[in-house]
Amino acid sequence: MGILKKLCYLFIVLSWFTSVFITPSMSCFLTIPWFVDIHNGIPNSSISVHVKSRDDDLGVHNIGYDNSYSFHFCDNVIHSTLYWTDVSYGSKFVHFNVVDAKVKKIITWTIFKKSHAYWLMKEDGYYLTNKLRAYDDPAWKLMGKW
Numbered sequence: 001m002g003i004l005k006k007l008c009y010l011f012i013v014l015s016w017f018t019s020v021f022i023t024p025s026m027s028c029f030l031t032i033p034w035f036v037d038i039h040n041g042i043p044n045s046s047i048s049v050h051v052k053s054r055d056d057d058l059g060v061h062n063i064g065y066d067n068s069y070s071f072h073f074c075d076n077v078i079h080s081t082l083y084w085t086d087v088s089y090g091s092k093f094v095h096f097n098v099v100d101a102k103v104k105k106i107i108t109w110t111i112f113k114k115s116h117a118y119w120l121m122k123e124d125g126y127y128l129t130n131k132l133r134a135y136d137d138p139a140w141k142l143m144g145k146w
Contacts, residue, residue: 032075034081034115034116035114036070036117037132038087038098039066040063041121042122048088049069049087051069053073058071096126098117116130124146125144
């Protein structure tokens with residue numbers, strides 16, 4: 001088989017792979033698309049959220065009650081992408097990783113499928129789940145306190 005024929009075959013296979021396995025809203029070639037939402041579940045409040053990675057500073061965002069800040073990214077090839085956040089509410093402050101190996105284990109991400117991490121800030125701490133749920137749903141996992 002000639003080199004041109006092999007390249008054409010490779011192009012067709014990669015095109016098919018991309019159209020089947022990659023999320024249309026986010027093309028993460030050979031990596032996993034991640035979607036992260038940070039929700040404010042503290043009534044009558046506004047929280048300040050500052051999200052960063054080694055390569056990106058997503059800025060400071062003020063989130064009112066029952067609102068959220070969302071971002072997405074493509075995980076690196078060895079699945080070691082790390083994002084962290086600083087959250088403040090009144091005199092309370094917390095720093096934690098929003099995406100790391102521990103979070104990925106809890107979310108039970110699957111290769112070639114998009115993954116979603118939902119964070120909920122409440123008066124007693126911050127919670128994680130892999131599906132958007134009511135704020136009082138017991139499926140939210142308490143990850144830490146203020």
